Amino acid sequence: MTPAPLTAPTALPAATLAEQLGQVDDFLYTYVLAALLIAVGLYLTIRTRAVQARHFGTMVRTLTRSRGGAEGGISSFQAFAVGLAARVGIGNIAGVAIAVLMGGPGALLWMWVVALIGMATAFIESTLAQVFKERGRDFTFRGGPAYYIKNGLGSRAWGAVFAVLCIISVGVTVVMVQTNSLAGVINATVPSVEPWMVGVFLIMLTGPVVLGGLKSVARITEWMAPVMALVYVAMTVVVLALNITELPGVLRSILWGALGADQALYGVAGGIVAAILNGVRRGLFSNEAGLGTVPNAAGTATTAHPVRQGLIQSFGVFIDTILVCTATGLLILLATGTYAPGTYTADNARGVGAVLTQQAVVEHLGAWTTWPMVVLIFVLVFSTVLGCYSYSQVNVNYLGGQRRAEQVFGLTLTAAAFAGTILDLPVVWALADIALGLLGLLNLVVIVRLAPWALGALRDFDAQLRAGRVPVFVGRGNPHLPGDLPGGVWDGTTAAPGGTAAEKAGGNPAPATGPAEQH
Numbered sequence: 262m263t264p265a266p267l268t269a270p271t272a273l274p275a276a277t278l279a280e281q282l283g284q285v286d287d288f289l290y291t292y293v294l295a296a297l298l299i300a301v302g303l304y305l306t307i308r309t310r311a312v313q314a315r316h317f318g319t320m321v322r323t324l325t326r327s328r329g330g331a332e333g334g335i336s337s338f339q340a341f342a343v344g345l346a347a348r349v350g351i352g353n354i355a356g357v358a359i360a361v362l363m364g365g366p367g368a369l370l371w372m373w374v375v376a377l378i379g380m381a382t383a384f385i386e387s388t389l390a391q392v393f394k395e396r397g398r399d400f401t402f403r404g405g406p407a408y409y410i411k412n413g414l415g416s417r418a419w420g421a422v423f424a425v426l427c428i429i430s431v432g433v434t435v436v437m438v439q440t441n442s443l444a445g446v447i448n449a450t451v452p453s454v455e456p457w458m459v460g461v462f463l464i465m466l467t468g469p470v471v472l473g474g475l476k477s478v479a480r481i482t483e484w485m486a487p488v489m490a491l492v493y494v495a496m497t498v499v500v501l502a503l504n505i506t507e508l509p510g511v512l513r514s515i516l517w518g519a520l521g522a523d524q525a526l527y528g529v530a531g532g533i534v535a536a537i538l539n540g541v542r543r544g545l546f547s548n549e550a551g552l553g554t555v556p557n558a559a560g561t562a563t564t565a566h567p568v569r570q571g572l573i574q575s576f577g578v579f580i581d582t583i584l585v586c587t588a589t590g591l592l593i594l595l596a597t598g599t600y601a602p603g604t605y606t607a608d609n610a611r612g613v614g615a616v617l618t619q620q621a622v623v624e625h626l627g628a629w630t631t632w633p634m635v636v637l638i639f640v641l642v643f644s645t646v647l648g649c650y651s652y653s654q655v656n657v658n659y660l661g662g663q664r665r666a667e668q669v670f671g672l673t674l675t676a677a678a679f680a681g682t683i684l685d686l687p688v689v690w691a692l693a694d695i696a697l698g699l700l701g702l703l704n705l706v707v708i709v710r711l712a713p714w715a716l717g718a719l720r721d722f723d724a725q726l727r728a729g730r731v732p733v734f735v736g737r738g739n740p741h742l743p744g745d746l747p748g749g750v751w752d753g754t755t756a757a758p759g760g761t762a763a764e765k766a767g768g769n770p771a772p773a774t775g776p777a778e779q780h
Contacts, residue, residue, distance in 0.1 A: 282688060282691035282692060282695065283691050285691075285695055286691045286694045286695055286698075289694075289695060289698045289699075293698075293702065294698050294701055294702060297702065297705055298375065298379070298382075298550075298551050298701070298705065299374075299375070299378060301382055301551060301705045301708070301709060302375075302378030302379050302381055302382045302550070302551070303378060304709070305381040305382055305384075305385050305708075305709075305712065306378060306381040308712060308716055309381050309384065309385070309716065309719060311381070312380075312381055312384050312572075312575070312719065313377065313380035313381050313384065313575055313579075316572055317576075319572055320572045320573065320575060320576035320579075321576065323337075323569050323572050323573055324338070324341065324573050324576060336562065336563065337562045337563070337564045337569060337570055337573055338573075339562070340558050340559055340561050340562035340570065340573075340574075341558075341562075341570075341573045341574065341576075341577060342487060343558040343561075343647075343648050343651045354442070354589060354618045354638055354641060356586075357369075357372070357586045357589040357590050357593070357618075358589065358593055358617045358618050360372065360590075361590055361593055361594065362617070366511070366514040366515045366517075366590075366594055367514075367515060367516075367517070367520065369515050369586075369587065369590040369594075370515050370516065372582055372586055372590075373582065373583060373587070375548070375550075375582070376548050376550070376578050376579065376581070376582030376583055376586075377583075379548060379550030379551060379578055380550065380575045380576075380578045380579060381575070382550045382551040382705075382708070383548075383549075383550040383551070383555065383571075383574055383575045383577070383578045384571040384572065384574070384575040384715075385571070385708050385712055385715045385716075386406070386550075386551065386553060386555070386556045386559075386704065386708050387555060387556050387559035387560075387570055387571045387573075387574035387575070388567045388568055388570070388571030388715040388718055388719070389409045389413065389556065389567075389708060389711055389714060389715050390404040390405050390406070390408070390409060390556035390557070390559040390560035390570075391404060391559060391560060391562070391564065391567030391570050391571065392409070392413075392567045392714050392715065392718055392736070392746065392751070393408050393409035393411075393412040393413050393560075393714075393746070394408060394560040394561075394750055395408055395412070395750065396749075396750060397561075397658065401561055401563075402560060402561050402562070402563065402750070403560060403561065403655050403658050403659070404556065404557070404559065404560015404561065404655070405427075405553070405556045405557035405559075405560045405652075405655050405656070405659075406420075406423050406427070406553040406556055406557070406703075406704050406707060407420040407421070407423045407424040407427070407655075407656055407659040408420065408560060408659065409556075409707070409711055410423055410707055411659075412746075412747055413707075413710075413711045413714060414707065414710065414711065419703075420659060421659070421660060422703070423553065423656075423700070423703055423704070424656035424657075424659045424660050425656075425660070426696070426699060426700050426703070427553070427554065427557070427652060427653060427656045427700060428653045428656050428657065428670070429696060430693070430696030430697050430699070430700050431554055431649045431652045431653055431697075431700075432649055432650070432652070432653030432670065432673070432674050432677070433673070433674070433677045434692045434693040434696045434697075435645075435649055435693050435696075435697070436645075436646050436649050436674055436677045436678050436681060437677055437678075437680060437681030437684060437692075437693070438681065438693045439642045439645050439646055439649075439678075439681065440459070440460065440463055440642060440646070440677075440678045440679070440681035440682050441681040441682060441684060442638075442642070443459060443463075443638060443639060443642040443682070444456035444459040444460065444681075444682035444683075446619060446635060446638050447459050447635060447639075449619075450619070450631060450632070450635055456682040456683050457679075457682060457683055459682050460678065460679035460680075460681075460682035460683060461679070463643070463646075463675075463678045463679060463682070464675055464678065464679050466643060467643070467646055467647075467674070467675050467678050489637065489640050489641060489644065490580060490584070490585055492637065493585060493588055493637060493641075494584050494585060494588050496588075496622070496626075497588035497589075497591060497592055499626070500591070500592055500595065500622075500625045500626065501591065501595075503625065504595045504625070507595055508591075508595075511591065511594045511595055514594065515590075515594070548577075548578045548581040548582045548586075549578075549581075550578050551701055551704060551705050551708075552697055552700055552701040552704060553700055553701065553703070553704030553707075553708075554652050554697075554700070555574055555577065555652075556574075557651065557652040557653075557655040557656065558574075558648070558651055558652060558655075559571070559573075559574045560655065561651075561655065565731070565732070565733045565734065566718070566721075566722055566732040566733060566734040567715075567718045567734055568718050568719055568721075568722035568732065568734075569722075569732070571715070571718075571719075589618055592618060592621045592622060592625065593617060593618060593621045595621075595625065596620070596621035596624045596625060618634075619631065619634045619635070619638070622634050646674070646678055649674065650670075650671065650674050653670060653674065654667055654670065657670050713743045714742060714743060717739070717741040717742040717743060718734065718741070718742070720741040721734065721739060721741040721742070722734075724741065734751055735751065735752075736750070736751025736752055737751070737752045
C-alpha cells in the first residue's frame with residue numbers, strides 16, 4: 262500500500278490560537294498569579310510595617326529632591342521617570358477600559374487594592390535591585406531581578422532565565438501591545454491612515470533614540486513621563502468638575518460592583534469574580550508591582566541608600582494606579598453615552614479599549630479633543646516603548662551583551678514596535694499577559710526569599726533617620742543586614758562611578774550628619 266504523500270501542517274487559525282492562549286491566560290491569572298500577588302503583597306506589607314503608609318511622606322520628599330547629583334550616571338529621578346514611562350502606557354488607557362467593560366465598575370476598586378498592597382512589593386523589589394546592583398560602564402550601574410538572583414541567591418543560571426524571559430516579554434510582546442493599540446486608535450480616528458503607516462512612523466522615532474543607549478532614553482523620559490501623566494490627570498480633574506453631581510453615584514457603583522451587588526444591572530460584567538479577575542489582571546499589567554520589570558530601572562540609579570530608590574519606585578505604583586488609572590476609570594464611568602456595560606466579550610473589549618477612552622473624553626469635552634487624545638496616547642505608547650528598551654537593555658548586559666548587542670536589541674525592539682501595528686490584537690494581548698505572568702511568578706518567589714536583605718536595609722534607613730542622620734548605606738559590617746554584600750558597590754572602599762560625594766563611595770562612607778527626614 263502506497264503511503265499518502267506528506268503535506269505541510271495546516272496553520273492554526275488565528276481565532277483558535279487566541280482562544281487557546283486566552284484559556285492559558287485566564288488560568289494563570291485566576292488561579293495562580295492573582296492569589297500569589299495579593300498574598301506576597303500582604304506578607305511584605307506586614308513585614309515592612311506598612312512602609313507604603315508610614316513612609317508615604319518620605320516618598321514624596323525623596324522624589325522632589327532626587328533630580329541631578331548623578332554626575333555622569335543616571336539620577337534617582339531619571340530612574341523613576343524611566344519606570345513611570347513604562348508603567349504609564351496603554352495599560353492606563355486601554356487596559357483600564359477593558360477591566361471596566363469586562364468586570365464592571367467594581368474592577369476599579371480591585372485595581373486600587375492591588376496597587377496599595379503592591380506598593381510594598383514594589384518597594385522590596387526595587388530596594389533589592391539597588392542592594393545587589395553591579396557597576397556598569399559609562400558611569401552607570403546595572404541592577405534588577407537577574408542581578409539579585411545571581412548575587413543574592415548565587416544562581417547565575419536562574420538569573421539568565423529571568424533575563425531571557427524579560428527580554429522576550431517586555432522587549433517584544435509588551436511593545437507589540439502598546440503599538441497595536443496605538444495603531445487601532447489612529448486608524449479609528451483617521452481610517453485612511455493604515456496601521457503599517459503608524460508602524461513606519463514609530464520606526465523613524467524609536468530607532469534613533471534606543472540606538473543612543475540607556476542614557477539617551479533616560480534624558481527623554483525624564484521630562485516626558487511626568488508631563489504626560491500630569492496632563493492626563495489634569496484633564497480628568499476638569500471632567501470631574503463638570504460632572505461633580507454625578508460623582509457620588511459613580512463611586513457607589515464602584516463599591517457595589519466590587520462586592521458583586523450589581524450583577525443584575527451589569528450582567529456578566531457585574532459578578533464579583535469578574536470584577537476581581539479583571540481588576541487584578543489589568544492593575545498588575547499597568548502598575549507592574551511584583552513583575553520584576555521596574556527594578557531593572559531602579560537598579561541603574563546612583564543613590565546614597567537603596568531604600569531611597571525603593572520608596573521612589575513604590576510611589577510610582579501610586580501615581581500609575583491611584584491617579585492615572587483612576588482617571589481613566591472615572592472618565593469612562595461618567596460617559597453614560599459611551600459606556601455600555603455587559604455587552605462585550607473578551608475579544609471585542611480588547612479591540613475597543615483605547616478607542617472607548619478616547620470617545621469618553623470626546624463626550625465630556627467635545628470633538629475638538631479627538632486629536633489631542635490621539636497625541637496623548639501616542640506619547641504614552643512612545644514613552645512606554647522607551648521604558649521597555651531600558652528594562653531589556655539591563656538584561657542584555659547581564660547576558661554578556663555590550664554595545665553591539667545593545668544596538669542589535671534596539672533594532673529588534675524597533676521591529677517589534679512595527680510588527681505590533683499589523684498583528685491580531687487578541688493574540689498579542691494574550692501573549693503579553695502570559696509572558697508577564699511567568700516573569701511575575703519567578704520574581705515573586707525570589708523577592709520573598711531575599712526579603713531579609715531589603716528589610717535589613719529598611720531598618721538601617723529608619724535607624725539613621727531616628728539618629729538624626731542623612732541615611733547612607735554600608736554593605737559590609739552592617740548589623741541590620743543578614744551578612745556582608747558581595748562586590749565593591751556598597752563596601753565603602755572603591756569609588757563608584759558618578760554621584761554626589763557620598764555616592765562616589767558607592768553610598769558607603771560613614772553616615773553624614775545632618776537634618777533628618779521626618780516620617
